[in-house]
Amino acid sequence: MEQVEKKGKKNQTPRTPMPEQDPNVRKRNFQEVPTGYTVEMAQAEAARCLQCKKPGCVAGCPVEVDIPGFITLITKGDLTGAIRHIWKKNALPAVCGRVCPQEIQCEGRCIVGKGGEAVAIGNLERFVADWEREHGTGEVPPKPASTGKKVAVVGSGPSGLTVAGDLIQKGHSVTVLEAFHKAGGVLVYGIPEFRLPKAIVANEVNFLERLGVDVEVNAVVGRTVSLDELFEQGYEAIYLGVGAGLPSFMNLPGENLIGILSANEYLTRANLMKAYLYPKTDTPIPKGKHVVVLGAGNVAMDAARTAMRLGAESVKIVYRRSRDEMPARKAEIHHAEEEGIEFFLLTNPTQFIGNDKGRLTSMECLKMELGEPDASGRRRPIPIEGSEFVMETDLVIVAVGSGANPLLTQSTPDMQLNKWGYIVADPETGKTTKKGVWAGGDIVTGAATVILAMGAGRKAADSIHEYLTWGW
Amino acid sequence: MFKIVKREEMAEGTVILNEIEAPLIAKKAKPGQFVILKANEDGERIPLTMADTDPENGTITIIYMVVGKSTALFKTLQVGDGFQDVIGPLGTPTHLEKLGKVVCVGGGTGVAVLHPITRGLKAVGNQVTCIIGARTKNLLIMEPQMKAASHDLKVCTDDGSYGHHGFVTDVLKEILEKGDVQLVVGIGPVPMMRAVANLTRPYNVKTLVSLNPIMIDGTGMCGGCRVTVGGKTKFACVDGPEFDGHEVDFNELMMRLQAYSEDEKKCYDEFCTLQNAT
Ligand SMILES: Cc1cc2nc3c(=O)[nH]c(=O)nc-3n(C[C@H](O)[C@H](O)[C@H](O)COP(=O)(O)OP(=O)(O)OC[C@H]3O[C@@H](n4cnc5c(N)ncnc54)[C@H](O)[C@@H]3O)c2cc1C
Ligand code: SF4
Numbered sequence A: 001m002e003q004v005e006k007k008g009k010k011n012q013t014p015r016t017p018m019p020e021q022d023p024n025v026r027k028r029n030f031q032e033v034p035t036g037y038t039v040e041m042a043q044a045e046a047a048r049c050l051q052c053k054k055p056g057c058v059a060g061c062p063v064e065v066d067i068p069g070f071i072t073l074i075t076k077g078d079l080t081g082a083i084r085h086i087w088k089k090n091a092l093p094a095v096c097g098r099v100c101p102q103e104i105q106c107e108g109r110c111i112v113g114k115g116g117e118a119v120a121i122g123n124l125e126r127f128v129a130d131w132e133r134e135h136g137t138g139e140v141p142p143k144p145a146s147t148g149k150k151v152a153v154v155g156s157g158p159s160g161l162t163v164a165g166d167l168i169q170k171g172h173s174v175t176v177l178e179a180f181h182k183a184g185g186v187l188v189y190g191i192p193e194f195r196l197p198k199a200i201v202a203n204e205v206n207f208l209e210r211l212g213v214d215v216e217v218n219a220v221v222g223r224t225v226s227l228d229e230l231f232e233q234g235y236e237a238i239y240l241g242v243g244a245g246l247p248s249f250m251n252l253p254g255e256n257l258i259g260i261l262s263a264n265e266y267l268t269r270a271n272l273m274k275a276y277l278y279p280k281t282d283t284p285i286p287k288g289k290h291v292v293v294l295g296a297g298n299v300a301m302d303a304a305r306t307a308m309r310l311g312a313e314s315v316k317i318v319y320r321r322s323r324d325e326m327p328a329r330k331a332e333i334h335h336a337e338e339e340g341i342e343f344f345l346l347t348n349p350t351q352f353i354g355n356d357k358g359r360l361t362s363m364e365c366l367k368m369e370l371g372e373p374d375a376s377g378r379r380r381p382i383p384i385e386g387s388e389f390v391m392e393t394d395l396v397i398v399a400v401g402s403g404a405n406p407l408l409t410q411s412t413p414d415m416q417l418n419k420w421g422y423i424v425a426d427p428e429t430g431k432t433t434k435k436g437v438w439a440g441g442d443i444v445t446g447a448a449t450v451i452l453a454m455g456a457g458r459k460a461a462d463s464i465h466e467y468l469t470w471g472w
Numbered sequence B: 001m002f003k004i005v006k007r008e009e010m011a012e013g014t015v016i017l018n019e020i021e022a023p024l025i026a027k028k029a030k031p032g033q034f035v036i037l038k039a040n041e042d043g044e045r046i047p048l049t050m051a052d053t054d055p056e057n058g059t060i061t062i063i064y065m066v067v068g069k070s071t072a073l074f075k076t077l078q079v080g081d082g083f084q085d086v087i088g089p090l091g092t093p094t095h096l097e098k099l100g101k102v103v104c105v106g107g108g109t110g111v112a113v114l115h116p117i118t119r120g121l122k123a124v125g126n127q128v129t130c131i132i133g134a135r136t137k138n139l140l141i142m143e144p145q146m147k148a149a150s151h152d153l154k155v156c157t158d159d160g161s162y163g164h165h166g167f168v169t170d171v172l173k174e175i176l177e178k179g180d181v182q183l184v185v186g187i188g189p190v191p192m193m194r195a196v197a198n199l200t201r202p203y204n205v206k207t208l209v210s211l212n213p214i215m216i217d218g219t220g221m222c223g224g225c226r227v228t229v230g231g232k233t234k235f236a237c238v239d240g241p242e243f244d245g246h247e248v249d250f251n252e253l254m255m256r257l258q259a260y261s262e263d264e265k266k267c268y269d270e271f272c273t274l275q276n277a278t
C-alpha cells in the first residue's frame, strides 16, 4: 500500500468492485453473475487510469485496443465515442470484456497494478459495450460499394465472425457457414449463460446480418458441401474458423459408463440445447448428486458451476497439478470457490466404477506430487504409490482439453496439417497451403482464447482483402 | 424451414414416413448416411438414417417409430409443415462393392435404413437376398420397396400372421447353411442385430450393423455417441454408423441407450396427456 501512495493521488482509490449476485443465490440460477457498472462506477474507475505515455496495457492486448484512449472518453462522458474507439480494433467488446483473461493481458501489464490493483479494463470495456447495446442508436455504418467478390467463412465462432465483419465492411459479399443450428461457436454452445448471456451473442450476430452478412446454419462443410464445391459456386476466398471441437477423454477403464460425459457434450446440452430448462425444452441433461469435473481450465469451471446450478449436492474439481497451474481465468476460479465448488488438487483418476445397469457410481483416484519441470515448463505431477482412494460420484464431466476435429480437414487432403491435425497457416496472414483458403483461431493454434481467435481473424481478413484486390 | 411434402402413417400409426424438402442433402446423400432433425426452437436434435433420397426433386425420406416426446412431436407435423432444422448428410457412407451373394436383414424401422443400402448393393452387381420381419403383419413396413430393391425378398412375422412364422434369424440361418454368402447387413433393434452377428460369427461371414446411439451434434464434437468396437472407443456419428457386427459391444450400447430413459418417459407421458387434453 505504501508504494501506491508514493505514485500519487489517483492510485490511492481502490479498484471499483463489480457488483455481483450473492454467491448463495446465484449458485442455483442461470442469470449472469456480475451485474455491471453504473455510469458513476465506470467514471470512478476510469479516473484511476494514469494515461501512460507508453501504456503497458495496450502492449498486453493481443489486438492492441487503444485502452487509455477509450478510458479518457469515458471520463469525458462520451460513451458513444468510447465504443467507436474500441470497435476500431475489437468487434466484440461485450464478449471480450466478459471472457478475456485480462489478468495476464492488459490488466496484467497495467502500471497501477504494480503497486496496487490494476485498472479494471475488462469491466470498463464491458460497460461501454453494454451501454451501447442498451442506449446506442444501433445504427449500421453506411454500406460500402460492392466489389462483387464472394467470400465464404466456415465456422461462426469469434474468429469467423471477425472475418465476416471486416470483409463485409470492405464491400465483399460474405456468407458464414455454420454446422450447428445456431451461430456463435463456443460463445453459444460452450460458455454458459451465467457468464455470457446468449442474447449478447445473438445481438452481435444480428448486427453482422444487418451489415449484410449471410449466415447459413446447418451447413456442415466437408459433408453438406466441400471446399472445392464452394469454389465452384463462385466463392473466391474461404476462411476456416472451425475451432478445436474434438473432445479428449482420459482413456481409463469404465469411461463409457452412463454418467461420464465430455464437457463439450455437457455444456452443449446445457447451453445450446437449453437443457437447463428441461422438461420445458426437449433435451435432457444428467443431473448428478455428487458431480466430479476433471480438469481446471475455463471449460472445467463452466461445467462445475453449471452442475451446481442444476442442483448438485456437491461438485468437485479434480486436477492432477497444483493450484498455480490451473489454467482458468482467476475470476472464474474465485467465483467457483465462492459458489461452494471443492478443489481436489494433485489428484488423478485411475478408473471409473459402475453398477450392473452400466451407471457410474464411483471413481478411483491417486494422489500426486510435483516432480521436475516438464516440456511445458510446469512441474510434472507424479503419482504417489499406494495413495489410491475412492470418490463417490454419479456424474463425471471430462474437461481435460480438446483436439482438432478431422471432419473437414479429412475431406480436404490437399491442405497441410501439423502432426496433431491442426491446419498449418502463416501466422502473419492466415494463409494455408491450399490456394484461396485461410484459417485461424483454435483450428490453427489449438484451444486458446476468444481474443486470439479474433486477432487471427483480423489478420486473415486483411490478407483476404489484399488477395481479392491484388491476387494470392 | 424444411417442408414436409409427403406424409404417411404405417404400422398402425406407430411408424411415420416424411418426405422432406432438403435439396442440398438430397444431392449429396449416399446409402448409410443419416440426418439430424429438430422440429422447433426448443426441440431436441434427433438422428435418423435416410430411407430414400430424390436428388432431382430435392427431397429426402425419413421413417421413424414414435417412441418418445420428440418423435411424438414430429408425428404432429403435417404436409406443408416442416422441421426448423435438418442437418446432413452425416456419417460415413456404406462401402458398396461387388462381392457376390449378399443377405440384407431388417427388423422394425431398421428396414427403412436398410432400403438404400440394399438398393446400392444390388446396383453394384451383387446377388441380394433380403429378409425383413416384424412382430405381426400390420407392423411390417416397406415390403414392396424392399422387393424392388433386392433380387429375392423373404418376409417373417413373429406371430405367423404373414410370411414365414418366426424370426429373421431363422431364415438367415437357412441361407447361411447353403453357403457362399459373402456379406450380411443386419439393421434393426439392438437385440436383433446382436442375434444376427452371433449367428453369422461361426460361419465367418462379414456382418455390417448400423448403430443408433444417443447423439447431439453428429459431427464428432461431443462424444455422446461413443460405442466400443473391437475394444476401442469409436464415435458412431463420424466413424459409423455402420460397424463390423462381430466387433461391436452390444451390451454397452443397450445400456447407454437407457441413459435418459426415466427422464424421457416422464416427458413423453406429459406430452401425451397434454395432447389428449387438446
Ligand atoms: C466452455 C468453454 C469456455 C471458454 N472460456 C473462455 C474464456 O473465458 N475466455 C476465453 O478467452 N476463451 C475461452 N474459451 C476458449 C474460446 O472460446 C475459444 O478459444 C474460441 O471460441 C475459439 O474461437 P474459434 O472461432 O476459433 O472457434 P469456435 O468458437 O470453436 O467456433 C467454431 C465454429 O465452427 C463450427 N464448425 C466446426 N466445424 C465445422 C464445419 N465442418 N462446417 C461448418 N461449421 C463448422 C462449429 O460448430 C463452431 O460453431 C472457452 C472455451 C470453452 C469450450
Ligand atoms: S497501463 Fe493502466 S494506467 Fe496505464 S494507460 Fe493502461 S490502463 Fe491506464
Ligand code: FES
Binding pocket: B214, B215, B216, B217, B218, B219, B220, B221, B222, B223, B224, B225, B226, B235, B236, B237, B238
Ligand atoms: S454425436 Fe456428438 S460426437 Fe457423435
